[in-house]
Amino acid sequence: MIELLKRFGRPFRRELTLGPASKLIEVVFDLLSPLVVTLMIDRGVGERNVEALLMYGALLVIMALAGFASTLVCQKMAARASQGLGTSMRDALFAHINAFSFAELDRFGTPSLITRITNDVNQVQLAIALAIRQLTRFPLLALGSMVAALLIDVKLGLIFLVSTPLIGAIFWFVMARCIPYFRRMQRQLDQIGLITREGLSGARVVRAFVREEHERGRFARAAFDQADTAIAVGRLSCVLNPATFLVMNLAVCAILWVGGFQVEAGALTQGQVMAFVNYMTQTLLAIVYVANLVVVFTKASASADRIVEVLACEPTIRDVAEQDVGRGSGSAGDPLTADIDLNAPAIRLCGASFAYPGSAEDAVHDVTLEVPRGGTLGVIGGTGSGKSTLVSLLPRLYDVTRGSVEICGRDVRTWPVENLRRAFGFVPQKAELVSGTVRSNLLWRDPLAADDDLWRALEVAQAADFVRALPEGLDAPVEAGGKNFSGGQRQRLTIARALVGDPALLVMDDSASALDYRTDAALRKAVRALGASGSCGGMTTVVVSQRVSSVSDADLVCVMRHGRAVGVGTHEELMATCAVYREIAESQLYQKPAALAAGKGVAAHA
Numbered sequence: 001m002i003e004l005l006k007r008f009g010r011p012f013r014r015e016l017t018l019g020p021a022s023k024l025i026e027v028v029f030d031l032l033s034p035l036v037v038t039l040m041i042d043r044g045v046g047e048r049n050v051e052a053l054l055m056y057g058a059l060l061v062i063m064a065l066a067g068f069a070s071t072l073v074c075q076k077m078a079a080r081a082s083q084g085l086g087t088s089m090r091d092a093l094f095a096h097i098n099a100f101s102f103a104e105l106d107r108f109g110t111p112s113l114i115t116r117i118t119n120d121v122n123q124v125q126l127a128i129a130l131a132i133r134q135l136t137r138f139p140l141l142a143l144g145s146m147v148a149a150l151l152i153d154v155k156l157g158l159i160f161l162v163s164t165p166l167i168g169a170i171f172w173f174v175m176a177r178c179i180p181y182f183r184r185m186q187r188q189l190d191q192i193g194l195i196t197r198e199g200l201s202g203a204r205v206v207r208a209f210v211r212e213e214h215e216r217g218r219f220a221r222a223a224f225d226q227a228d229t230a231i232a233v234g235r236l237s238c239v240l241n242p243a244t245f246l247v248m249n250l251a252v253c254a255i256l257w258v259g260g261f262q263v264e265a266g267a268l269t270q271g272q273v274m275a276f277v278n279y280m281t282q283t284l285l286a287i288v289y290v291a292n293l294v295v296v297f298t299k300a301s302a303s304a305d306r307i308v309e310v311l312a313c314e315p316t317i318r319d320v321a322e323q324d325v326g327r328g329s330g331s332a333g334d335p336l337t338a339d340i341d342l343n344a345p346a347i348r349l350c351g352a353s354f355a356y357p358g359s360a361e362d363a364v365h366d367v368t369l370e371v372p373r374g375g376t377l378g379v380i381g382g383t384g385s386g387k388s389t390l391v392s393l394l395p396r397l398y399d400v401t402r403g404s405v406e407i408c409g410r411d412v413r414t415w416p417v418e419n420l421r422r423a424f425g426f427v428p429q430k431a432e433l434v435s436g437t438v439r440s441n442l443l444w445r446d447p448l449a450a451d452d453d454l455w456r457a458l459e460v461a462q463a464a465d466f467v468r469a470l471p472e473g474l475d476a477p478v479e480a481g482g483k484n485f486s487g488g489q490r491q492r493l494t495i496a497r498a499l500v501g502d503p504a505l506l507v508m509d510d511s512a513s514a515l516d517y518r519t520d521a522a523l524r525k526a527v528r529a530l531g532a533s534g535s536c537g538g539m540t541t542v543v544v545s546q547r548v549s550s551v552s553d554a555d556l557v558c559v560m561r562h563g564r565a566v567g568v569g570t571h572e573e574l575m576a577t578c579a580v581y582r583e584i585a586e587s588q589l590y591q592k593p594a595a596l597a598a599g600k601g602v603a604a605h606a
Ligand SMILES: Nc1ncnc2c1ncn2[C@@H]1O[C@H](COP(=O)(O)OP(=O)(O)OP(=O)(O)O)[C@@H](O)[C@H]1O
Pocket: 106, 356, 359, 363, 381, 382, 383, 384, 385, 386, 387, 388, 389, 390, 429, 510
């Protein structure tokens, strides 16, 4: 919590000091009020002095108005500081998470990052607002009440000195047992959030697999676990109010009893006894509020730890040196034209290996290959063979754990990351679009692209016909995740998005799996035609697929199995030498002879 305040609190120093300071003024008035009431009773009522009564009454009203004004100032400062700090924290978290490489995203997981950026920031925000408004008020009120009571009469003050720590001890005893439950409740709330999110975002799959009962059970278990913890806390804390009020009422009885004798003896006035009772009540209320603050701060401190954990996590993939960024940023529109070896292959892997964090085995092991500029690389293999992992090494979504990856003759680790990634048109395996319009989705690579460029990309991606058929064309709305488009339409739009702005390298990670064979063939033909143009001496294409027909016309095919490249060559070479490739080809030929023939027809044509 302190760390977050140090990091984000600087612009809100005025609010963070002015807020508690104005609350202090209110505390002073709260502490003086019982004394003024004492004078009002003793000098006004006791001595039947109307003038004194009116004067002290007026003083009370002025103090109330001044207290009200300082409360308003404090509330404003608390709102500004907590909202401002919350916004800064969210901005910083969002920016930091965006700088994460895939390894960090894998480590935290998306649901947890969402909870941290929303719920955890909210908890910290609430704690900051409460701290400004109440952290100075209630401890000072309790302390001030005790001091004021002792100043009136030490003997009666002793009752105070015994009862207040007793009430504090009861709170301490109960809260110390409650706090672990509060932390547990927060974890259980996270779990409920996770199950809710999974259940809602995967509602279609849940229904398709008739898993509603199972999901309901999972949710009910999580909800009941949380309810059990809440009940346990309730059982513990239900003794709090009766116990503290018992001690307070006994203390009030003792004050009235002893105070009565004092008044009889003329050592105290009736007003002073009333002031004692008021101070006693104020102290008790202050302790109740402090206990509530402890609960809020306990939750906030757990949330703050989770926020700091994200902010402290350094992205593993960063630019090597600042001068690289400076040098690269000058050629942002054409990132691969500076400082590259024009004769080098577009892609060169030298013994490239990669293991996911925490995994004992390499997902990609010792892969070596070269693809010339403007060439096409096909990557084929069974599920889990390492195809997606291999291509994610190219734009440096992950860093190799051994060996190297070179793009246009330069190790990817020496490229300014942004420039390297700008050079790629990347079509991920899962076709994801964001809410907006077709146009806003297509403009991701090149925000300045003209409509003609967008239509050209749509033509190549075989998406122009269906976009043209939409009433709003390029301005047709896209709902979150692109769920108002079919799987095949989404895939084609993500391919078009990658093609806008003429990437030097195009990576399509199994991104035509939802297309029929004819459309897939037409897409490959159009993409291949693009290979003759581009900023790096022709667009180099990498196609990941499980279909032989999708890779058979590539200049080079890499056959993956258990993370190893078990065959690298042309279709014909692999058919002659690679048993795994032949096996895949024959199994597909047997299943879809006509379709595969169509794919080969295109290959021959291309
Ligand atoms: N984020 C991850 N964290 C840990 N392990 C992973 C992760 N992603 C993939 N793996 C593992 O790495 C291996 C290769 O996965 P990869 O996704 O590269 O295979 P693939 O050939 O693309 O499979 P598919 O064709 O099914 O998409 C698999 O064993 C998989 O379990």
